[in-house]
Amino acid sequence: MKKIVSIMTAALALSACSPQPSNQPVEQNIDKVEVITDLMMSRRSIRAYKEEPVSREMLKDILKCGINAPNGRNLQSYEIRIVDSPELIKAMTEAVVKDMPEVAKRPGFKNIFVNAPGAIFIAYDTRYDFAQVDCGLLGENIILAAWARGIGTCCLGSSARFLLQSPSAKPYLDRLNFSEGFELLYCIGYGYPDETPEAKPRKESMIQFID
Ligand SMILES: Cc1cc2nc3c(=O)[nH]c(=O)nc-3n(C[C@H](O)[C@H](O)[C@H](O)COP(=O)(O)O)c2cc1C
Incomplete structure (x- = not known):
């Protein structure tokens, strides 16, 4: 119950992403620290989803949080596309599977976005050296803003790789209509979660203070 309340409070805190973002620095506030920490520590990659679609209004709020992430020289060196049409998700999947049948061998396979009912496609500006950063x-803001609203996500390198490598998927890549100089980098599958995965262990030894 405490977790649900804190996630809901996080939702309210993060609703500052939508229409009128405040330009005031967030004051040190123990409640916010707890809520945001809980949001980050409870988030997991989701690979099983309910069929219920996520509204475009909700998606817009989440993406506004996304594009308010820090970015080099405020160049906003990305382009974002969203596909929430079951028909288009199916068609993209069929195209990839035609060229790479092994992709469909994963148990319970439904689509190339770890079965998510929606997918966000993120392309980077190949002319800017920090565009991938x-x-x-951008993606982490999207993922946390989604989690605060009860929406699960999975960051997906494989889906982008499949689409880029499959000749049959080329028309769908073209349909994403990225501008000249932009290239698909990764996808984010999203939807209402139908699983509660455990956290995977992290290597705290990676963190070192240097005197
Ligand atoms: C750049 C990147 C690419 C990823 N690609 C995939 C993928 O192709 N398929 C997948 O199931 N998960 C993918 N993931 C999710 C990771 O497997 C997941 O974040 C990691 O195992 C840690 O688990 P957690 O997100 O639940 O904490 C990717 C994550 C990142 C950051």
Whole structure:
């Protein structure tokens, strides 16, 4: 119950992403620290989803949080596309599976976005050397803003790789209509979660203070 309340409070805190973002620094506030920490520590990659679609209004709020992430020189060196049509998700999947049948061998396979009912496609500006960093920060904001609203996500390198490598998927890649100089980097599958995975262990030894 405490977790649900804190996630809901996080939702309210993060609703600052939507229409009128405040330009005031967030004051040190123990409640916010707890809520945001809980949000980050409870988030998991979701690979089983309910069929219920996520509304475009909700998605817009989440993406506004995304594009408010820090980014190099405020170049906003990415382009974002969203596909929530079951028909288009199915068609993309069929195209990839035609060229790479092994992809469909994963148990319970439904689509190339770890079975998510929706997918966000993130392309980076190949002419800017920090564009991939911008894309990563954009994605983490999207993922946390989604989690605060009860929406699960999975960051997906494989889906982008499949689409880029499958000749049959080329028309769907073209349909994403990224501008000249932009290339698909990764996808984020999203939807209402139908699983509660455990956290995977992290290597705290990776963190070192240097005197
Ligand atoms: C760049 C990147 C690419 C990823 N690609 C995939 C993928 O192709 N398929 C997948 O199931 N998960 C993918 N993931 C999710 C990771 O497997 C997951 O974040 C990691 O195992 C830690 O688990 P957690 O997110 O639940 O904490 C990717 C994550 C990142 C950051």
